[in-house]
Amino acid sequence: MPDLNMDNTLILHGLAPMNWALAGGILGLVTLLLLWLTNTRLGVSSTYEDFCAIASRRPYFTRPAIKGSGGWRLWFAAGLVLGGVLSAALAGGWAPITDLGMWDTVIAGGPVLKTLWLFGGGLLIGFGTRLANGCTSGHGIFGLSNFEPASIVAVAMFMGAGFVTTNLVYRLIFQ
Amino acid sequence: MRSDAARRVLFVLLGLAFGFALSRSGAGDYDFVQGMFLLTNFQLFGIIGGGVVVTAIGLQVLKRTGRTIHGESITIRAKVLNRGTVVGSLLFGAGWSFTGMCPGPVLVNLGEGKVYALAVLAGVLTGTWLLGAAYDRLQAPMGLPAIEPASVSATAASPASH
Numbered sequence: 001m002p003d004l005n006m007d008n009t010l011i012l013h014g015l016a017p018m019n020w021a022l023a024g025g026i027l028g029l030v031t032l033l034l035l036w037l038t039n040t041r042l043g044v045s046s047t048y049e050d051f052c053a054i055a056s057r058r059p060y061f062t063r064p065a066i067k068g069s070g071g072w073r074l075w076f077a078a079g080l081v082l083g084g085v086l087s088a089a090l091a092g093g094w095a096p097i098t099d100l101g102m103w104d105t106v107i108a109g110g111p112v113l114k115t116l117w118l119f120g121g122g123l124l125i126g127f128g129t130r131l132a133n134g135c136t137s138g139h140g141i142f143g144l145s146n147f148e149p150a151s152i153v154a155v156a157m158f159m160g161a162g163f164v165t166t167n168l169v170y171r172l173i174f175q
Numbered sequence: 176m177r178s179d180a181a182r183r184v185l186f187v188l189l190g191l192a193f194g195f196a197l198s199r200s201g202a203g204d205y206d207f208v209q210g211m212f213l214l215t216n217f218q219l220f221g222i223i224g225g226g227v228v229v230t231a232i233g234l235q236v237l238k239r240t241g242r243t244i245h246g247e248s249i250t251i252r253a254k255v256l257n258r259g260t261v262v263g264s265l266l267f268g269a270g271w272s273f274t275g276m277c278p279g280p281v282l283v284n285l286g287e288g289k290v291y292a293l294a295v296l297a298g299v300l301t302g303t304w305l306l307g308a309a310y311d312r313l314q315a316p317m318g319l320p321a322i323e324p325a326s327v328s329a330t331a332a333s334p335a336s337h
Contacts, residue, residue: 008216010204012287017207020218023200024225030193031226032233037185039243041251045278048303060307063323075183077282079190084286086191087198097289100275101206115294121273122281122298123305124266129278130306131317132263133254136277139264140223143254145230150256154264161268166212169272 011101013091031141040072043138044080045129047073107174132158194283203280203287212272257318274298 010017017023031042046066050073053061061067088094100114109117129135132154134143139158143151201207201218210216234251241249254260271277274295276284281299284292306313313319 008218010199010201011206011289012198012204015199017201017204017218018196018199020200020221021225023196023202024222024227025229026192026196027222027226028229028233030189030196031230032237034189035234035243035249035251036237037244038182039247039249044282045303047282048278048299049307051300052304052307056304056307058307059322059325060310062325064325065323067325072182072186075186076190076193079187079192080194080197080279080282081286082187083191083194083196084198084203084283084288086286087195087283088287091199094288097287098291100291101204102209103205103275114291118274118291118294119298119301121270121276122295122300123302124270124298125274125276125278125281125295126270126299126302126304127306128263128266128268128270128302130263130303131259131313131319132267133260135267135279136223136271137279139254141226141230144227145234146251146253147231148253150254150260153256154254154260157261157264158268158271161265162208162212162272163268165269165272166209170209170213 011097011099012088015091027141028145031137031145038072041138042142043134044073044077045125045135045138047077048126049130050074050077102170106170128158193279194286197280197283198287203276203283205275208271208275255320257320259313259317259319262317270298270302 008017009015034040034042049061049066050069050071053066085094103109103114103117107113107117125135132139134151134154136158139151139154144155197203200222202222207216207218211219237249243249267277274281276292276295278299281292281295285296310319310322314321
C-alpha cells in the first residue's frame, strides 16, 4: 500500500483543511444566494461552453442557454480563480506549485507523462460533464438537493467511476 | 435586473467565497480526492453532504416563498435523465479521479498557482469543444434533447438552466 496522504494536509502550503461542515455550509449558502439574489441555478461545467462560445459559431455553443445567459458564469468563474489566489496569498504567499501529492510519490512520472495524464483526464471531464449536462455542482450539489432523478443517477455514476479508477490506479497498477 | 455592474460584482464575490471554500477544504486537492475514492479520507463526503443538506433545506424555504429577493418568480428546471447522463457521468468520474479536480476546482487550482491545472484546463476545453462538435451524432444514440435555436433576443432570454 503506497503512502495515501495519511497526514491529512493540503498540497497548498501543507495546510490543515478547513472544517468540512463549515466548507459544506459555505458551498450551500452560495448556492442558495445565487438562486435567491439572481434566480440562477448553480452549475460550473457549462462555463467551459461559454469559453468555447467565444471562438465557435456552432449551434451547440450559440444556443440560448449559453449565449442568452448574460455571461454570468464567466464572472462566477473569475471569482473561483480569485478565491484560489486569495487562499494561497493568505496561507503564506502566492507562488507557482508543481506538486501533485500522491501522483508524484507513487506514479512518479516525468513532466511529459504528468501533462498528458492531466490533459487526458481533462478531456474526460469536459466531454463527460457536458454529455451528462452537469458536474459535481449542478448535479451533485443543486440537483441532489432538489431530489432530481437525473442528478441522483449522475452522482452514483461519477462517484462509482471515480472509485473504480482511483482504486485501479493506486491499489492495482501502481503500488 | 438591477445594474449590470452590481450583478457582475455579486457573481464574482459569490464565486470567490465558493472558490475559497473549495481551496481550503480539500475539495480541490488531488490527495483529498484520491482519499475519498480510496475510502481513506472522509473529508469530501462531509463537504458534499453538508452542502447538499444546507441547500436542500434552503430550497424548501425558497420554494415555499417562490420569489427571489427582487420579487421575481423562482424558476428551477430539473435536469433531464437520458443515456448521456449515465455515459457522461462515468467518463467524468474517471476524469475526476485522474486529475483530482472537477470543473470548479480546475479554476480554483489555477488561482492557487498550481501550474499543472493548465493541462487539465486545456483538456476540459478540448473535451467540451469535442462534445459540441459531436452533439448531432450523439443526439439519437444518447437520447439527448435537440439544440434550442439561437434566440431572437439573446439578452431577454430566461435564466440559465445549468
